[in-house]
Amino acid sequence: MSVRKKKLLNQRSMILREMLQGLVSAYPDVVRLTDDGLIVRAQPKAPGKVGLVIGNGSGHEPAMIGFVGSGLFDVNVPGEIFTAPGPDRIVAGIKAADRGTGVLLCVSHHAGDLMNAEMALELCQMESGINVEMVVLYDDISSAPKGSEPERRGTAGLFFVWKMLGAYAETGASLTECKRLAEHIRDNTRTLALALTSAASPVTDEVMFELPDDEMEIGMGVHGEVGIGRHKLLSADATIDLMLPRLLEDLPFNAGDEVLVLLNNSGSMTLMELYILHRRVAQRLTEAGVHRYKSWIGPYATTQEMAGFALSLCRIDDHMKQLWDAPCNGAFLKGV
Amino acid sequence: MSVRKKKLLNQRSMILREMLQGLVSAYPDVVRLTDDGLIVRAQPKAPGKVGLVIGNGSGHEPAMIGFVGSGLFDVNVPGEIFTAPGPDRIVAGIKAADRGTGVLLCVSHHAGDLMNAEMALELCQMESGINVEMVVLYDDISSAPKGSEPERRGTAGLFFVWKMLGAYAETGASLTECKRLAEHIRDNTRTLALALTSAASPVTDEVMFELPDDEMEIGMGVHGEVGIGRHKLLSADATIDLMLPRLLEDLPFNAGDEVLVLLNNSGSMTLMELYILHRRVAQRLTEAGVHRYKSWIGPYATTQEMAGFALSLCRIDDHMKQLWDAPCNGAFLKGV
Amino acid sequence: MNGPDFVRLIQAIHTAMEAAQTELNALDSELGDGDHGGALATAFADAAEKAAALTNPTPSTVLAVTAQSLLNRMGGASGALYGTLFLRMSASCKDRTELTLADWQAALQAGLEGVQARGKAAPGDKTLVDALAPAVAAVSTSDTLGGAFAAAAAAAQAGADQTAEMVAKFGRAKFVGERARGHVDAGARSMAVLFAALHRYQEDEDGKT
């Protein structure tokens, strides 16, 4: 199974810049590109509301550039492909997001993102008068065992935080309240991913890993980090039957719980496959007595053209439902 | 460049049924699956408004099952993979869509779709009291020369019709008015597609065509129909520079015209590539004096996991802008 | 040929299509999407089942249920065309309990006209019409069913063979242009399979009496 290295690009060194220019050319009413390469809301949030920032390596589009907008993030600090941005740019992002009452810096847990965020935080505390808090987000059950949750990686399930936290900040919640909600959503979210094929870095053209034609990898990270094991290729139903119980027992999700479901396309899965997979997820959750509030199916955080998906569950309460259903307007996420 | 035949499916003969079940399991508030395999709105349109139906071969998801909902289609009649549904099922779809003032049957121009639609129309005229009109839609400039527009294929650019026609029918426009608008949008829309890789039928596992690693095919149809020629792989900018002038001169789009832009992902293009492509489209349109009203970038009509895209332009006026901006709620299209 | 004969005929066609399935898929793969054999086999399986379930089969009702299976189980352009063929044949013999050679001639002629009206293809366009049209013409060259069907089968196969020389003007093969030359059209070949099955069915019947 060879990987698509054939891509429509210009100079490799210009990928990030041209991609950002392309984004804002398409959605000028939603996002702007600043001179220092930040993606910011076209209409800034009202003064007095908490600003939300996240930095991340690029190459996972629409994450995160597609989720800046009203009811979502205020600023995204995009790094080079698969490379966390440096502290100065994160500091610039924090400043750009401040509307006078402080900024919550969200970090998708990967070593580089965390280190750079910590340095940015130190710089802010030294230098500026901005009230900044940091929240480290993780969800991938394959990257560390139960009991070591803070060592887990941040993957597609962070989407639940983006959406609901974005809505919450828009209501005028305080910095402390925003941070507490982000942690609460994180602590109620669990994700497990699966890859059918590898992907190539658009910069180096290096294929991330090799996977035989009749195997799949469970627990693959969003940069091709190896997962918890390879498995012979299974049917769609058998794949869900293998993955879902692991997710359910990790939190655990119990009968009577109400959840949001995300089936995230890692890149080149067909919607056809995802809908067939969702059918089984729905059946199995019903059997387990777990109620689905809403489901989202689509490419929210990708790894280039990798064929694979992440299944993510988030346990919710009535307040979170309200936030989930609140309007938003990002380049990749409108209405709800 | 090998094609991904490795898919997460159950029995091949069950693909259509399970996909539809999966869709409605995810979006029960938007769509329902009838016993005869139609996708219909969960909340039917108000009585007295024109019903909109389209039938099509499946395998192009989200088209068309993802575009049933308020402000969109009332009914979709999904056929087997890449196979138009038969006349009886189309008739059932027409009946399901009727709210007392007639139904517009939209046909994406392909031989099978047209023949079956014509038969359905004959059956309706013989049998039922429903007032049905048919509109045949086409947009792909590569499939027949200028002057022979009605021989062209219906491809991704039909999206403009779906969205604006859906909004128009919702306003209470008459059947004649709806048909006239559909024709008007069609006659102002032009599309050209490009493929970097082939795709495989999920039913037969047959690869549609072979494309060398250093070539691309211009004008590829949505079932892998060959296009107007192969070309050495170009940069993103050079690709747009090759394609856009052909689109512009075909209508022609002139300086001062206002347009909607669609960059449709055929399957496994990355958003990164599409944004970089859009950057050039925006530059070139500006140079040509053509104003962009809005741009849409995403996988709206796919050919399985084919890597490629379609660039589509639609010339609009103020009435069409209103319709474009009207709300809608389909499984794959919310807000706007 | 009466109603029950037609039920057996559809069963015979189904058997022939099952046997030809791989070959037809392979032909369709060359210029189309490789599903022609599978689609016909599935549709005729359904037709054979539905025909067998008829309580009082007449030629017309057997042809009608077959048309329904072709239209709705096969789908696509070829489903519409095959379906139209059987639908028009059914209409042409609506009041008959038994079909004579003249009835067959009239029914096939009506079917051919329907197919051409629906699909717009003329002989020479590299479609199933290139097998169907000569087969329909050949039915008039004999005055027994056995002779007529033998002639039709031969004419259909000859017509199918000739499609290898043609460039397609319809169907998916249209888009491959000159590259179509050298390949037999899948739909023309499936028509030849259909007429061969009809011929063999009649031989067996004639053998019995």
Next chain:
Amino acid sequence: MNGPDFVRLIQAIHTAMEAAQTELNALDSELGDGDHGGALATAFADAAEKAAALTNPTPSTVLAVTAQSLLNRMGGASGALYGTLFLRMSASCKDRTELTLADWQAALQAGLEGVQARGKAAPGDKTLVDALAPAVAAVSTSDTLGGAFAAAAAAAQAGADQTAEMVAKFGRAKFVGERARGHVDAGARSMAVLFAALHRYQEDEDGKT
């Protein structure tokens, strides 16, 4: 070593990183994502340019602009770690116009502490710390800059070599587990390249005098 010396030193490190780029990328490909060499070469190119543009370079300002380039042009975990190393060294010699061996020892010690505080890796975890820590220790084994840097370069390389025996506890290589054995860590090797460049720079300087 004064400010202009430091400008030349950063240029020398840049040259060494350019030369080692392919090797470092290849090492990173084995266990990571293959970008380590390219990232360092780009960042040190930027640093050399920025350092050369300083009007009154001091050791501390040269180290500070280098840190900025590493942090912001390299990005990722290794950018933060390399950047922290240079940032802490810069802070430790803030008021100095010239660095003595004792200053170097203090600066490197501060840098190492910063790297470990930031990255949490200890010796044995198969990271750049496995080259940096022994290099810093070795600087105290001589009382000339030349001797100290020679010892540091040798210790860094020995430390890098030993990473081949280890399983990674940090960085992307952490996720490959036992498969990491037999491969030298890219970051440890790049630290060895850095100390080798420092050593060679000092040899050249000592040769001049």
